[in-house]
Amino acid sequence: MALLRLKGITKSFGAIHALNGVDIEIHPGEIVGLMGDNGAGKSTLVKIIAGNFPPTTGEIVLSDETVHFNQPLDARAKGIEIVYQDLALCDNLTAAENLFLGREIRKGIWPFRVMNYDAMFKKAGELFEELQSETRPRDIVRRMSGGQRQAVAIARTRLSRAKLVLMDEPTAAISVRQVEQVLALIRRLKQQGISVVLISHRMPDVFAVSDRVIVMRRGAKVADKEIKHTTPEEVTGLITGAIRAA
Amino acid sequence: MPPEKAEAANVSIQDVVGIQQTTFIQRLFASQPFWITMALFAIIAFMSFYEPAYATERNFYNITRNFAFIGIMAMGMLAVIITGGIDLSVGSIMGFVSIVAGVILEAHYPWWVALPAGMLAGAALGAINGYIIAYIGLPPFVVTLGMLAAGRSFAQILSGNRMITDFGPDKAVVLEIGGGQILGIANPVWVLILLTFIFGFVFNYTSWGRRLFAIGGNEQAAQLTGVPVKRMKFQVYVLSACMAALSSILILGWQGSAINALGIGYELRVIASTVIGGADLMGGAGTAYGAFIGAALIEVIRNGLLMAGVDANWQGAFVGLFIVLAVYLERIRGRSRA
Numbered sequence: 001m002a003l004l005r006l007k008g009i010t011k012s013f014g015a016i017h018a019l020n021g022v023d024i025e026i027h028p029g030e031i032v033g034l035m036g037d038n039g040a041g042k043s044t045l046v047k048i049i050a051g052n053f054p055p056t057t058g059e060i061v062l063s064d065e066t067v068h069f070n071q072p073l074d075a076r077a078k079g080i081e082i083v084y085q086d087l088a089l090c091d092n093l094t095a096a097e098n099l100f101l102g103r104e105i106r107k108g109i110w111p112f113r114v115m116n117y118d119a120m121f122k123k124a125g126e127l128f129e130e131l132q133s134e135t136r137p138r139d140i141v142r143r144m145s146g147g148q149r150q151a152v153a154i155a156r157t158r159l160s161r162a163k164l165v166l167m168d169e170p171t172a173a174i175s176v177r178q179v180e181q182v183l184a185l186i187r188r189l190k191q192q193g194i195s196v197v198l199i200s201h202r203m204p205d206v207f208a209v210s211d212r213v214i215v216m217r218r219g220a221k222v223a224d225k226e227i228k229h230t231t232p233e234e235v236t237g238l239i240t241g242a243i244r245a246a
Numbered sequence: 247m248p249p250e251k252a253e254a255a256n257v258s259i260q261d262v263v264g265i266q267q268t269t270f271i272q273r274l275f276a277s278q279p280f281w282i283t284m285a286l287f288a289i290i291a292f293m294s295f296y297e298p299a300y301a302t303e304r305n306f307y308n309i310t311r312n313f314a315f316i317g318i319m320a321m322g323m324l325a326v327i328i329t330g331g332i333d334l335s336v337g338s339i340m341g342f343v344s345i346v347a348g349v350i351l352e353a354h355y356p357w358w359v360a361l362p363a364g365m366l367a368g369a370a371l372g373a374i375n376g377y378i379i380a381y382i383g384l385p386p387f388v389v390t391l392g393m394l395a396a397g398r399s400f401a402q403i404l405s406g407n408r409m410i411t412d413f414g415p416d417k418a419v420v421l422e423i424g425g426g427q428i429l430g431i432a433n434p435v436w437v438l439i440l441l442t443f444i445f446g447f448v449f450n451y452t453s454w455g456r457r458l459f460a461i462g463g464n465e466q467a468a469q470l471t472g473v474p475v476k477r478m479k480f481q482v483y484v485l486s487a488c489m490a491a492l493s494s495i496l497i498l499g500w501q502g503s504a505i506n507a508l509g510i511g512y513e514l515r516v517i518a519s520t521v522i523g524g525a526d527l528m529g530g531a532g533t534a535y536g537a538f539i540g541a542a543l544i545e546v547i548r549n550g551l552l553m554a555g556v557d558a559n560w561q562g563a564f565v566g567l568f569i570v571l572a573v574y575l576e577r578i579r580g581r582s583r584a
Contacts, residue, residue, distance in 0.1 A: 072470065073472060084470070088464065088466065088467035088470045088471065089464065089467055090459070090460045090463030090464045090467050090468065090530070091463055091464065091530075092459060092462070092463035092530035092531060093456070093459060093460060093463055097456060097460075098467075101457070101460050101467070101468065101471045101473065102457075102468070102471035102472035102473050103471075103472070104453040104456070106453060113452070113453075114451040114452055115451050115452065115453055115456060156471075
C-alpha cells in the first residue's frame with residue numbers, strides 16, 4: 001500500500017502550466033530522489049505535498065485517505081514534514097530550542113508555565129543520538145557546522161513522528177566532508193520506517209541513498225525507475241531531454 | 247581534528263546532555279552587562295574618592311530614582327528590540343499618559359480611576375502601533391516615528407497646552423505612589439527592581455519570552471514552526487507602551503504636575519540603555535539585567551559629570567561615547583568568539 005499517492009496533479013499559475021498531470025506513489029520507508037532541471041516543476045510538486053498551496057486539479061491520497069491541505073500546518077498534522085533548503089533555524093538559539101520552537105515542553109500551571117529545559121535537553125540529546133549526530137543540545141546554532149544544522153532540522157521531523165519527510169536540496173550548501181553525514185541522517189530516517197523525498201541536483205547523493213528516482217521535465221514526470229535499473233548517465237539524459245522518457 | 251571528535255557519535259546521552267559549552271566564568275567575561283557593571287562601579291568608586299558629596303545617601307537616592315523611570319521603559323523597549331523592532335514613540339506616549347491621568351484627576355475623579363485610565367490610554371496607542379506593524383506590515387521605525395509625532399500632538403490638544411497641577415482630592419495618593427519611598431528606596435526603584443526580575447524570568451524561562459528571541463533571530467523560521475509571529479509582535483508594542491505609561495504615572499507623582507512636554511527625547515535614552523546593556527538592534531539578543539544596568543550607567547555618567555562641575559552640555563557627548571564603545575566592544579568580542 002502506498003503511503004502517498006498523487007493522481008493527475010496539475011498546477012497553473014495564470015497562463016503558466018507548472019505541472020501537467022503528475023502521478024506519483026511513495027511507499028513507506030522508501031527514499032525517492034526527485035530530480036529535474038530548474039523550472040522542471042520539482043519545487044511546485046513539493047510545495048503541493050507540503051501544503052504551501054493546493055493543486056489546480058488532481059488528488060492527493062495519504063494512506064488511502066484523500067486530503068486537502070490549505071497551509072503547511074495541515075500537512076504537518078498528517079505527518080508530512082519539510083526540511084527547507086535554508087533550514088528555517090534561528091541562529092541565536094540553541095539546538096534544543098530550535099528543535100522545540102513552537103512546541104516547547106513546559107511545566108507548571110498557567111500562568112506560571114515555564115520552559116522545561118531539562119526535559120528538552122534530554123529529548124534533544126536522545127534524538128541526536130538516534131540520528132548518530134554529534135550535535136549537542138546546548139550548542140548555539142550560529143556556531144554549528146552545516147551538517148550539524150541539518151541534524152537539527154531533521155531531528156525536528158522526528159519530534160513530530162513524521163511519516164514522510166520532504167528534503168529540499170539538503171546537501172547543496174554544505175562542505176563535501178559533511179555531505180556523508182547528511183546522507184547518513186537520511187538513511188537513518190529510512191531505518192525508522194520514514195519515507196523521504198529527496199530533491200537534489202547532486203547525482204552522486206541521489207544514487208547513494210535513493211531506492212528510486214523520479215525525473216521531472218517541463219512539468220511532467222518523464223521517468224520513475226528503481227535506482228538499480230538506471231545509471232547517472234541515463235538520468236542526466238532524462239533531465240536535459242537528450243532521452244525523451246524511460 | 248582531534249581523534250575524540252570522530253568518536254563523538256558514540257557517546258551516551260548523559261555525556262551529550264551534560265556538556266556545558268563554557269564555564270560560568272567564561273560566560274561572565276563574555277557578557278556585556280558584566281563589563282558595563284564593572285564600568286559602573288569604577289565610575290562610582292572614582293567619583294566617591296574625587297568628590298566627597300558624591301557618595302551620600304541623598305545622591306544615591308536621586309540617581310536610582312532618576313534612572314528608574316528610564317529603566318522601566320527600557321524593559322518594554324527590550325521586548326520590542328529582541329523581536330527586531332524599535333519603538334520611537336515611548337516618550338510621546340509618556341507625555342500623553344500623564345496628561346490623560348492629569349486631566350481626569352483635575353476633574354476630581356479618584357486616583358484609581360485616573361491612573362488606570364492613563365495606563366489604558368497608553369496601551370491604546372501601543373495597540374495602534376502594534377496593529378499597523380504586525381497586521382498591516384509597515385516598518386516599526388516608520389510607524390513609531392509617526393506615533394512619536396502624533397502622541398505628542400494628542401497630549402498638547404488634550405492639555406490645551408497648559409500644565410496640570412491640580413490633582414483634585416486624591417493628590418496625596420498620587421504623590422505618594424510616584425514620589426514616596428519604602429525602606430529608604432524610592433518607589434519607582436522598587437518597581438524597576440521588581441520588573442527587572444519579572445522580565446528576566448519571562449525572557450529566560452517562558453516559551454513566550456524565548457519565542458521573542460526566535461522572531462528576532464529568524465522571523466520566517468519562527469512563522470514556519472507555528473509561532474504566532476503577528477500576534478506576538480502586536481503584543482510587544484502594547485507592552486512597551488504600557489511600560490511607558492507606568493513610568494509616566496510614577497513621574498506624575500514625583501513631579502506633582504502633568505505637562506505635555508514630559509518624556510521628550512526619552513526614547514533615545516531608553517534605546518541607549520538597552521543597547522549599552524547588550525541588546526542587538528538587529529534583534530535576537532538582549533537581557534533585562536543589561537537594560538537595568540545600561541539605564542543606571544547613563545544616569546551615573548550624567549550625575550557624575552554634574553557633580554564634577556562639568557558643563558551639562560557635555561553629557562550627551564559622554565553618553566554617545568559609551569553607546570558606541572559598548573557596541574564596539576561587543577563587536578570585537580563577537581569576532582573572537584566566532
